Amino acid sequence: MMMLEQDTGLSLAIAQIVQRLKGSSLHSQLERQARGSLHKPEIKLDSLKEDIKEFLKTSGWEKRLQNAVYSELNVFPSPCHPAAPPEHMKEPLVYMRKAQGSWEKRILKSLNSMCTELSIPLARKRPIGEQKELLNKWNEMGTDEPDLSLFRPVYAPKDFLEVLMNLRNPNYENGDQPSFRNHLGLIQVPLKVKDIPELRDYFSELGLNTGQLGIDDSTQVPPELFENEHVRVGQTVLTEQDSAAAQQYVRQGCPTALRAELWALILNISNQPEDILYYEQLKSNVIQHDLLVDSLIYKDVKLTASNDDYYFVFEDYLYQVLLCFSRDTSVLEHFSYSSATPPKSYIRGKLGLEEYAVFYPPNGVIPFHGFSMYVAPLCFLYHEPSKLYQIFREMYVRFFFRLHSISSHPSGIVSLCLLFETLLQTHLPQLFYHLREIGAQPLRISFKWMVRAFSGYLATDQLLLLWDRILGYNSLEILAVLAAAVFAFRAVNLMEVTSLAAAEAVLADLSTLKVMPLLQIFLFATVT
């Protein structure tokens, strides 16, 4: 299916997608379908190719292929120059790669020292008795009360912020004296971020003249004006099973009853038997081996999600997802386009010998304080463990990984921080200056919101409306815009505070905020 195009970029992209899809289960399913169709009367020998194509189209398989291609396009970045080394796809800027590398070294060091201090191996095989016990308790692991007092999270968002604050581009020297006109924020790297006119264009579907769920479905607005039609369109999108259409649709918000299916369609998750089998395989890995990171996961869940007024109910699901996630080697694939590199560990006594190197944890992702909050909101939508698992995994490898790795990507946390600070400084300069003067740099407060994609800070229904837009625009930039909008909303109170603690107090409770009106006002109704 290679087409000869003049645009080498396009043909390269096509070649790569074909390469990736060739090994997938979809490919074998398509082959099976095509072969099976040979028995059908409408398939004639002299027009074999066209007839099979027609058959695949009418039976919905072409749509499935389209969705898979669309998914690949969303997840993988466009290929760069064929001569570019693979690190470029991870992160084109050298200084960013270096910074990420040192950060990773620090994390691994911290993990190893905890391991040595507590004399706990990074991994061990469970004795049979323990395996049986865990299997019995699988659905209620939350009832376990292991002694976690000696464990501490490997790092917290604020540690990460310190690292980002110290990022510098060694090639950049603007020669200006630090002045009011310079960037006053904590992030001091010159990345390109969108300004409000560009954001208005980018988020055009959030405009004042377009209906939104989260605004136009409130009790004051008669449902005939927007909501009913929007729900009807959503049902049509689901019937058509079209990923691209779904992605466009959710920009205006998902109706509660349709959200789970729409997200699954966008993320191209269909929960096939082989997916369920894969999840069961991961589960048996958990039963057989105990990892040090498991304790970190337990600790995180107990500290964050279990204490949340709404998510505490889902505690057991969180273990079922996160413990399996740590062992999922398919997650390693995302490192090809992430600036991060999975940490390596060596079998005891074989330090430095590559044949004895393993990725640790198996999925290469070391959880930090608050990690479990990425999963918690999904428990509202998905109840079948393997489906919940797949949705979370896909969300992680598409979006969440960017929130805790150093990169120049527009959806990376560094860009988001810079976007936030720039928006605030440009449109609320008095507020920004005031907060800076009293030692309350705005990013110090909003950083944790963005790293967690606002999970645990907003009310659940509002959070889901926000994540609708993350999926719809395939970008995390909306997190930075919302953070700025929150500051704008509480600007009057913030102007009166005189300390960081007081500023934190004003912004401590976001649970009453309505996300969509805030975004609309900030983007479309503020005079620039």
Place this chain on the structure above:
Amino acid sequence: MAKNKNAGHKGSYGYQKLKEREPRACIRFKCALTNTILDILRRRPGWVEVKEEGEWDFYWCDVSWLRENFDHTYMDEHVRICHFRNHYELTRKNCIVKNLKRFRKQIEREAGKLEATKCDFFPKTFEMPSEYHLFVEEFRKNPGITWIMKPVARSQGRGIFLFRKLKDVIDWRKDGIRSDDQKDETQVENYVAQCYIENPYLIGGRKFDLRVYVLVMSYIPLKAWLYRDGFARFSNTRFTLSSIDDHYVHLTNVAVQKTAPDYDPEKGCKWMIQRFRQYMTAKHGAEVVETLFAEMDNIFIKSLQSVQKVIISDKHCFELYGYDILIDQDLKPWLLEVNASPSLTASSQEDYELKCRLLKDTLHIVDMEGRLTGKEKRIGGFDLMWNDGPVSRAEGNVDTPVNESFMANTHLGYNNDRKKQLKQLFKPLHTQQKV
């Protein structure tokens, strides 16, 4: 003015005897509780707390005071009190069973068997010891199911136990010793044996029940309001039938949960009912959830109708009930019980705010200030659910005739944008002249 009959007719403060619905200069209140309701009453503009023996226009009393004093307290027309004299017809477990059974028979006679099944929301219950033999018969017909023994008059989960073997009941009956609380004075305490719902709907593997608030302003005619807010109370531990003795698993009352070993007071283990409604909608779709909530409406109305003729409908009385509803795995709601004094103590900040809203709006409806026309269908977070007949959601006030596409005027679990609504409600009324 409310006072004992042996006092003089004119109030000692020299107030003129005002007509019932005239706005009063100041409303004198008494409050038997020291929790949220007291805060709300104290903060209400124009309301003044009176001392022990002073005369009052409004009394948030407790049921023991009512039992001892109601019958010999004279109350002027305008005076309001927060309980009906014989509310126990609805709230005591043995009484509600009796009333529902009788009501069901009546419906069956008048409207047929199918219609009568709408009353089947109360788990099979037998009074003990009077219906012991009937209970044994039923027990033998359904071997293996679990039953729950509940004291008729106690609350907060005290004195309850589960059993599956008749032997457990026989032993218990012989001993005359109750499972706990020997300090109780009552010698012969009535119990009920109720069929235990073994397949509750679980969220996150946990059992929960719903607390819903219904305000009844009168029984004859029946006028009842449903509050939009409410909450789901979760058991702290995972549900399993194997641990019948684990009190903490089966009883979701917050009071019992609070004594469970792994109870964390910071946790709260409650979901606002809006979150519950959203969760269910995401899981089952809007239509299924509409049906579930409509069935709950049915529970509220039928239960009130069943006691309509027995409760003394004194116009001084109103009552705020806390309904406890359990949902089973087939999405059928069951009535566990009705509380005449639902807890007004807050378990968290969010809970406090809910109870403040609830009580403020209750006082708006009681309308000591005489601001309402009586034709309103919504006041704050309360929607008028029954006004001597079903109330429709359609535009217009209570007098608008009900048309073909009837949708009930209930919004349980909906957004409670009460502030806006109250503003709109009270603004024009202030400028009107009252007759």
